[in-house]
Amino acid sequence: MQNHRFLAPKRSLLVILAVILSTIGCTGKPSTTIAEIDAAGLNRVLGQHRGQIVLVDFWATWCRPCVALFPHAVALHHEFGQQGLAVITVSLDDVDQIGLVQKFLLRQNATTENFIATYGIGSAAFEAFQIVDGALPCVRLYDRQGNLRRTFGAGGKPIQPDEIDRAVAELLTQENSEEGLAN
Amino acid sequence: MAHAIKTVVAVAALAALMVSSGCGRRQAEHRGALPTKEAKQETPKETEKQATDVRSLAAPKKSGVAIGDVAPDFNGLVGIDDAKHSLADYKDAKLLVLAFICNHCPVAEAYEDRLVALQKDYQSKGVQLIAVNVNNVPEDRLDPMKVRAKKKGFNFPYLYDATQKIGHDYDAKVTPHVFVLDKDRKVAYMGAIDDSGKANKVKKEYLRDALDALLEGRQPTEPVTRQFGCSIKYELR
Numbered sequence: 446m447q448n449h450r451f452l453a454p455k456r457s458l459l460v461i462l463a464v465i466l467s468t469i470g471c472t473g474k475p476s477t478t479i480a481e482i483d484a485a486g487l488n489r490v491l492g493q494h495r496g497q498i499v500l501v502d503f504w505a506t507w508c509r510p511c512v513a514l515f516p517h518a519v520a521l522h523h524e525f526g527q528q529g530l531a532v533i534t535v536s537l538d539d540v541d542q543i544g545l546v547q548k549f550l551l552r553q554n555a556t557t558e559n560f561i562a563t564y565g566i567g568s569a570a571f572e573a574f575q576i577v578d579g580a581l582p583c584v585r586l587y588d589r590q591g592n593l594r595r596t597f598g599a600g601g602k603p604i605q606p607d608e609i610d611r612a613v614a615e616l617l618t619q620e621n622s623e624e625g626l627a628n
Numbered sequence: 629m630a631h632a633i634k635t636v637v638a639v640a641a642l643a644a645l646m647v648s649s650g651c652g653r654r655q656a657e658h659r660g661a662l663p664t665k666e667a668k669q670e671t672p673k674e675t676e677k678q679a680t681d682v683r684s685l686a687a688p689k690k691s692g693v694a695i696g697d698v699a700p701d702f703n704g705l706v707g708i709d710d711a712k713h714s715l716a717d718y719k720d721a722k723l724l725v726l727a728f729i730c731n732h733c734p735v736a737e738a739y740e741d742r743l744v745a746l747q748k749d750y751q752s753k754g755v756q757l758i759a760v761n762v763n764n765v766p767e768d769r770l771d772p773m774k775v776r777a778k779k780k781g782f783n784f785p786y787l788y789d790a791t792q793k794i795g796h797d798y799d800a801k802v803t804p805h806v807f808v809l810d811k812d813r814k815v816a817y818m819g820a821i822d823d824s825g826k827a828n829k830v831k832k833e834y835l836r837d838a839l840d841a842l843l844e845g846r847q848p849t850e851p852v853t854r855q856f857g858c859s860i861k862y863e864l865r
Contacts, residue, residue: 509858510859539825566826568823568834578855
């Protein structure tokens with residue numbers, strides 16, 4: 446008897462619930478974004494994130510260690526995004542591969558701020574972004590004042606994800622201080 | 629009626645819970661946008677600082693060899709011909725091009741045809757290309773190297789150094805990364821082969837230009853260019 450009285454209101458309430466959830470957008474696949482960028486554009490983006498710790502992940506679908514490291518950058522975004530970490534990814538794939546890059550980003554659930562370099566695979570890209578030694582992946586960490594504090598991946602040493610984690614944690618706990626300028 | 633109200637309250641509470649937890653991220657992103665206003669006021673000065681940071685990265689780092697250095701020797705490296713190869717074996721070549729490549733890297737792969745063409749074009753001018761692989765991942769070892777060389781018609785030796793010593797000696801960073809040794813076996817050029825991973829988008833033939841200059845008795849106008857590709861995996865020694 447009580448169940449019978451439940452049924453009628455429950456149906457319409459389920460509809461209401463579905464409407465609420467879909468407008469909030471909690472359900473369904475998160476969308477990922479990507480935009481083309483050059484070096485000047487990246488500097489502007491960095492400026493926009495002043496006050497946050499910024500992690501920039503230079504990667505490419507053709508770079509195997511980059512693909513292996515990418516989920517870690519996304520994980521840092523999910524874990525520390527609300528605590529003041531901005532994660533920016535910059536793909537050095539060729540611009541005409543943007544579809545491929547987008548597919549990869551979706552699979553990775555990369556709700557990070559994603560970009561693809563305008564320069565194509567070549568010296569120009571590595572020169573413009575000053576990728577040390579021409580090697581990917583290259584991960585950079587900037588403090589809240591926009592100073593470059595750490596560069597990972599230079600020189601052919603494999604990047605240790607926990608090293609990045611430690612550096613992020615350190616920077617997140619630092620108050621706005623002038624100590625320790627860019628290396 | 630009471631039951632309906634209870635259910636509405638429960639649903640509303642559930643929805644509120646989902647908003648505050650699962651969707652908190654969106655709110656954080658919006659909060660993150662707030663500093664922009666402050667940042668904009670400081671932007672001109674901060675951008676300068678940023679530019680300085682980027683510029684400071686351009687300072688050359690210490691590497692294995694510098695232009696003019698005597699090229700590090702190598703001995704007894706096994707080739708795809710199963711023979712042992714040493715630098716001295718090539719003493720008759722006017723110029724040597726030491727190219728660090730490998731199988732698995734798509735960028736190095738994109739250069740294979742270009743290297744074959746280069747050897748073909750410069751053979752008669754006394755230039756000898758020597759390809760070397762120092763990666764130890766399974767698909768980069770000697771047997772797959774032989775397969776790739778045959779498939780792409782490599783017209784140059786392809787050597788394998790499992791110790792990675794030659795890589796360390798030259799401080800090869802990525803594949804491809806090339807070094808030109810002049811007739812005195814001094815490093816005369818190092819860096820990229822050209823300026824684009826895509827053969828049809830090449831604008832600057834760095835390596836060919838360097839070879840041409842050296843063959844004419846001149847120094848390359850750009851003796852050091854920035855290499856790019858997949859980083860070489862050096863094992864911890």
